[in-house]
Amino acid sequence: MRVRLSAESVHNELVQRIEEYSGQGLMACYQCGKCAAGCPVAFAMDMLPSQVIRYAQLGLVEPLLESKTIWLCAACQTCYTRCPKGIDLSRIMEALREIVMLEKGSHINYDALTSEEQADWPQQAFIGGFRKYSV
Amino acid sequence: MKRIGIFVCHCGNNIAGTLDIDRVVEAIREFPEVVYAIDYKYMCSDPGQQLIREHILEDQLDAVIVAACSPSMHETTFRRTAEAAGINPYQTEIANIREQASWVHQKQQEAATNKAIETIRTIVAKAHYNQSLMPFYLPLVKRSLVIGGGIAGMQAALDIADAGYPVVLVEKADRLGGRMAELSGLYLDSDAAADPLGQKIKAVTHHPNIQVITQAAITEVGGYVGNFTVQIEQRTASPADQDPAGELVPYSFDIGAIVVATGYDLYDKKNLGEYGGGRYPDVIDGLQLEEMLRPDGPTGGRIVRPSDGKVPKEMVWVQCAGSRDPELHKPYCSKVCCMYVAKQSMAYKQQVPDGQATVFYIDIRSQGKDYEEYVQRAMEEHDVLYIRGKASKVFQENGHVTVWGVDTLTGLPLEVEADLVVLATAIVPRADAQELGQRLRVGTDEHGFLSEAHPKLRPVESLTAGVFLAGAAHFPKDIPETVAQASGAASKVLSLFSQRQMVQEPTIAFVDPELCSGCGLCIPACPYDARSMHEWQHIAVVNTALCQGCGACAMVCPNKACRVRNLTQGQILSMMEAYL
Ligand SMILES: Cc1cc2nc3c(=O)[nH]c(=O)nc-3n(C[C@H](O)[C@H](O)[C@H](O)COP(=O)(O)OP(=O)(O)OC[C@H]3O[C@@H](n4cnc5c(N)ncnc54)[C@H](O)[C@@H]3O)c2cc1C
Ligand code: SF4
Ligand code: SF4
Ligand code: SF4
Ligand code: SF4
Ligand code: SF4
Numbered sequence: 176m177r178v179r180l181s182a183e184s185v186h187n188e189l190v191q192r193i194e195e196y197s198g199q200g201l202m203a204c205y206q207c208g209k210c211a212a213g214c215p216v217a218f219a220m221d222m223l224p225s226q227v228i229r230y231a232q233l234g235l236v237e238p239l240l241e242s243k244t245i246w247l248c249a250a251c252q253t254c255y256t257r258c259p260k261g262i263d264l265s266r267i268m269e270a271l272r273e274i275v276m277l278e279k280g281s282h283i284n285y286d287a288l289t290s291e292e293q294a295d296w297p298q299q300a301f302i303g304g305f306r307k308y309s310v
Numbered sequence: 311m312k313r314i315g316i317f318v319c320h321c322g323n324n325i326a327g328t329l330d331i332d333r334v335v336e337a338i339r340e341f342p343e344v345v346y347a348i349d350y351k352y353m354c355s356d357p358g359q360q361l362i363r364e365h366i367l368e369d370q371l372d373a374v375i376v377a378a379c380s381p382s383m384h385e386t387t388f389r390r391t392a393e394a395a396g397i398n399p400y401q402t403e404i405a406n407i408r409e410q411a412s413w414v415h416q417k418q419q420e421a422a423t424n425k426a427i428e429t430i431r432t433i434v435a436k437a438h439y440n441q442s443l444m445p446f447y448l449p450l451v452k453r454s455l456v457i458g459g460g461i462a463g464m465q466a467a468l469d470i471a472d473a474g475y476p477v478v479l480v481e482k483a484d485r486l487g488g489r490m491a492e493l494s495g496l497y498l499d500s501d502a503a504a505d506p507l508g509q510k511i512k513a514v515t516h517h518p519n520i521q522v523i524t525q526a527a528i529t530e531v532g533g534y535v536g537n538f539t540v541q542i543e544q545r546t547a548s549p550a551d552q553d554p555a556g557e558l559v560p561y562s563f564d565i566g567a568i569v570v571a572t573g574y575d576l577y578d579k580k581n582l583g584e585y586g587g588g589r590y591p592d593v594i595d596g597l598q599l600e601e602m603l604r605p606d607g608p609t610g611g612r613i614v615r616p617s618d619g620k621v622p623k624e625m626v627w628v629q630c631a632g633s634r635d636p637e638l639h640k641p642y643c644s645k646v647c648c649m650y651v652a653k654q655s656m657a658y659k660q661q662v663p664d665g666q667a668t669v670f671y672i673d674i675r676s677q678g679k680d681y682e683e684y685v686q687r688a689m690e691e692h693d694v695l696y697i698r699g700k701a702s703k704v705f706q707e708n709g710h711v712t713v714w715g716v717d718t719l720t721g722l723p724l725e726v727e728a729d730l731v732v733l734a735t736a737i738v739p740r741a742d743a744q745e746l747g748q749r750l751r752v753g754t755d756e757h758g759f760l761s762e763a764h765p766k767l768r769p770v771e772s773l774t775a776g777v778f779l780a781g782a783a784h785f786p787k788d789i790p791e792t793v794a795q796a797s798g799a800a801s802k803v804l805s806l807f808s809q810r811q812m813v814q815e816p817t818i819a820f821v822d823p824e825l826c827s828g829c830g831l832c833i834p835a836c837p838y839d840a841r842s843m844h845e846w847q848h849i850a851v852v853n854t855a856l857c858q859g860c861g862a863c864a865m866v867c868p869n870k871a872c873r874v875r876n877l878t879q880g881q882i883l884s885m886m887e888a889y890l
Contacts, residue, residue: 176723177714177723177724177725178722178723178724178725179724179725179726179727180666180668180695180724180725180726181624181666181726181727182623182624182664182665182666185666185695186693200690202689202690202693202694202695203686203689203690205686205689206698206719225719226719226720229717229719229720230720232695233695233717233720233722233724235720235722
């Protein structure tokens with residue numbers, strides 16, 4: 176499928192929200208890939224961290240909200256400490272998670288989860304939560 | 311009888327590491343007329359040269375042979391050394407025992423040593439016949455011609471004129487400024503281009519040492535460095551006149567040095583059929599957009615669609631359009647387009663803040679002071695969307711010019727329904743550059759750009775002595791680089807003009823009038839046009855200024871009438887005899 180770009184599609188509401196929640200300028204990323212090269216969990220991701228930004232630059236946020244990557248991100252900030260353009264990608268990941276949580280209802284009934292489900296539960300749901308409420 | 315001294319250099323380990331130097335010195339001491347031979351670590355060092363000078367005096371030498379590296383390294387050095395001790399410089403010879411012996415036979419000491427000895431033996435044979443020569447002095451006309459009145463030509467003219475020498479500046483168009491006059495503003499600083507350009511034009515036209523001839527063409531160039539004769543024809547009618555040819559006014563000048571600064575054209579966008587170049591009115595090239603952006607241009611500085619005059623909401627730039635495409639178009643990078651696309655896209659976003667600027671690129675080449683930061687600004691601060699991938703086609707549909715491309719970073723095929731597409735077309739030489747090159751005896755490369763004498767070390771000189779290159783006529787260049795090269799060319803002209811006369815090496819061809827039969831064979835043999843037939847004596851004559859001493863004429867002469875000084879047939883035969 177050919178993706179149609181336009182002023183509206185590139186600057187859609189979701190893109191604006193990512194920039195607002197994360198405080199990061201998406202267009203500053205020049206796609207060097209250093210973040211993806213050093214990310215400790217990139218091997219398990221379905222979309223590389225640098226590609227997350229690229230999709231967002233193109234206004235294509237839906238595939239990001241569907242991706243496993245944003246949940247696998249450990250919020251370790253390796254990418255941020257190494258990024259030559261000073262982009263805090265972990266905050267962009269966080270922003271995407273927040274969007275999903277806000278869209279789908281943001282609270283989870285922890286007690287209703289079985290212990291197997293809890294073991295499967297992504298770490299960063301907690302870490303992200305801590306980060307979110309402790310900044 | 312000559313008194314020859316031979317000085318064998320170790321070149322550190324370069325020579326001594328392979329050759330048996332003691333055996334060399336022992337052997338060459340026995341050669342005829344050799345009165346002294348010695349070796350030393352570095353002959354070209356101060357103590358080495360001192361050794362040569364001392365022994366010239368002590369042993370009353372009248373010829374010196376230095377067995378060392380290639381003559382292209384230090385022939386001049388050692389000729390000066392010997393001259394300082396009173397020996398004619400043309401009595402000094404180099405025997406190359408480094409490049410031709412020690413370096414090429416590194417693992418064969420014995421063979422290499424033998425080869426060195428034999429090489430020196432041949433040079434001794436040559437030295438026997440060497441004559442003391444004096445360089446030729448030729449007159450030097452200290453007026454320069456600059457061809458092309460763009461920024462390159464004007465800068466070169468100003469530099470030469472400021473140094474006090476007269477300049478004739480010939481421009482084909484009816485105004486000065488070249489392409490720079492067609493630009494809206496220059497990248498990095500947003501100053502309108504007209505400003506700095508206007509000052510340059512004023513400086514040129516008011517300069518007492520510069521004669522500007524516009525609407526003119528070079529019709530003939532004769533002569534050689536220091537002594538060119540140039541014919542120029544000027545059209546008097548303005549392009550708007552009924553009779554476009556008008557009257558032709560001829561000029562003739564004696565010229566000492568020439569700077570060629572004829573600039574560039576854009577590759578015709580009609581060649582880019584897949585982008586609809588020339589077919590769709592809303593597909594334009596970079597200079598067309600510059601014209602729109604110019605405050606004094608037809609749209610008063612506003613970007614509008616040529617088809618309906620509307621302000622474009624979606625704009626696309628296609629970089630490398632016809633460049634970096636060895637298969638279908640030009641293989642080289644046109645060097646200026648990455649930067650002017652950043653400039654133009656920012657100008658667009660300033661005019662139409664809610665519009666979308668999309669740039670298709672393969673690489674971004676922003677090599678220059680502050681250039682990278684400038685391109686990053688376009689992305690970061692002006693929201694220009696750069697898509698990594700060469701656009702593949704442009705087609706007209708529903709009042710749009712739709713661009714198909716791909717984002718290779720995500721692998722997604724893309725489409726933009728654009729209102730206006732700008733092709734950053736390749737920079738090519740002027741259509742008549744090759745013809746002018748032939749007239750000036752300056753080579754052009756496969757694309758028609760003028761060729762420099764050496765790609766690294768002589769980038770502003772042509773291979774024809776006295777003809778220098780400046781600006782985009784040589785290769786795509788932006789304005790800072792053009793100005794630097796133009797000043798470089800001017801300084802080459804000035805260093806030529808700072809001599810009192812032209813000095814020519816005496817080791818060139820001469821004709822023995824007793825032997826020449828006037829057969830004329832040597833005339834086409836000369837690659838430098840240095841030979842002609844004497845007007846009434848019917849013998850061949852050599853143009854001292856043009857002859858490079860290559861020896862081609864001597865090879866073809868059936869009567870041995872033509873010889874090269876200090877490299878006569880007799881000398882070559884005696885060298886061969888010595889060797890065999
Ligand atoms: C769209 C675009 C935007 C650009 N923007 C910038 C920018 O922002 N900043 C920047 O630094 N550079 C820019 N450039 C590059 C800039 O145009 C060149 O660096 C500069 O014009 C080169 O100057 P020049 O004198 O070598 O050649 P030209 O400007 O081409 O001048 C050559 C002159 O020689 C004359 N001439 C040609 N043939 C003959 C002949 N046979 N006899 C006599 N006269 C002759 C021509 O009429 C012309 O006046 C841009 C280029 C393009 C295409
Ligand atoms: S390291 Fe920074 S600039 Fe490079 S791709 Fe990642 S986010 Fe973009
Ligand atoms: S913060 Fe997330 S994306 Fe960045 S390196 Fe760590 S795990 Fe990878
Ligand atoms: S300067 Fe940029 S746009 Fe122009 S040919 Fe080179 S890479 Fe392509
Ligand atoms: S030596 Fe070479 S350059 Fe000189 S006249 Fe003979 S052929 Fe021409
Ligand atoms: S080839 Fe020899 S004989 Fe013939 S014109 Fe030339 S110099 Fe004279």
